Amino acid sequence: MAKLMRNPRVRHKLQEKLRREFANDSEVVEERLRSVSYLHMVIKEMLRLHPPMPLLIPHQCASQRQQVLGHDVPEGAMVMVNAWAIGRDTTAWRGAAEEFWPERFELEQWSGRDLRGADMELIPFGAGRRICPGMAMGLANVELLLVALLFHFDLELPAGMAAEEVDMTEAAGVTTWRKAVLLVVVVPRVPVLEAADNKIASLLVCFQFM
Numbered sequence: 001m002a003k004l005m006r007n008p009r010v011r012h013k014l015q016e017k018l019r020r021e022f023a024n025d026s027e028v029v030e031e032r033l034r035s036v037s038y039l040h041m042v043i044k045e046m047l048r049l050h051p052p053m054p055l056l057i058p059h060q061c062a063s064q065r066q067q068v069l070g071h072d073v074p075e076g077a078m079v080m081v082n083a084w085a086i087g088r089d090t091t092a093w094r095g096a097a098e099e100f101w102p103e104r105f106e107l108e109q110w111s112g113r114d115l116r117g118a119d120m121e122l123i124p125f126g127a128g129r130r131i132c133p134g135m136a137m138g139l140a141n142v143e144l145l146l147v148a149l150l151f152h153f154d155l156e157l158p159a160g161m162a163a164e165e166v167d168m169t170e171a172a173g174v175t176t177w178r179k180a181v182l183l184v185v186v187v188p189r190v191p192v193l194e195a196a197d198n199k200i201a202s203l204l205v206c207f208q209f210m
């Protein structure tokens with residue numbers, strides 16, 4: 001959400017695509033989210049720059065002595081994988097590694113990049129045998145809450161605050177979180193009251209989270 005508040009162009013584009021797809025509906029339907037390809041690009045780009053678990057759980061080298069980028073990795077060595085640094089690597093994401101630019105996934109060089117552990121340049125859920133077993137649930141939670149907020153509400157920053165002023169500083173830990181509070185002004189656009197009670201509850205939980 002913070003990334004979208006800092007990038008109004010992306011927020012408005014995604015909102016427009018969602019509202020067009022669900023123009024005849026009173027709520028977002030999960031089954032049809034797959035066709036909103038821009039949503040998946042935005043989430044990939046968000047997880048590339050801000051993986052919630054920047055350092056994967058420690059892994060141990062199980063094979064005999066290996067060489068990685070000129071470094072010896074002996075059998076039994078504990079290896080820390082930095083998903084945060086990999087997501088910003090200028091060789092893999094050359095040209096615009098630090099830029100929040102979901103459209104990159106439309107380009108041939110990045111269009112096939114997946115975050116489910118097949119591409120080592122994008123590993124917010126890890127990879128291999130110890131890949132996150134909660135990946136599908138995690139992604140569903142991110143997608144559904146984000147699209148529900150974008151579909152039902154117009155979101156603006158407090159009066160007088162510029163998009164560039166949204167502070168993206170992260171607090172370090174096993175998982176990362178925003179250091180500063182994010183303030184968002186929400187204006188109802190598509191009535192929530194038509195949605196089922198449990199959906200309203202989800203939206204309220206999300207506001208508290210923000």
Ligand code: HEM
Pocket residue numbers: 051052053056057058123124125126127128129130131132133134135137138139142
């Ligand atoms: C967006 C949400 C999530 C992200 C980004 C995420 C990310 C990760 C990462 C990076 C790892 C370490 C993988 C590795 O070292 O190779 C991991 C492990 C794990 N995750 Fe998640 N996770 C998410 C949601 C969840 C959820 C919803 C659950 C449970 C319902 C879950 C359960 C686990 C467990 C049990 C492990 C340890 C797996 C093992 O050591 O074998 N995660 N997660």
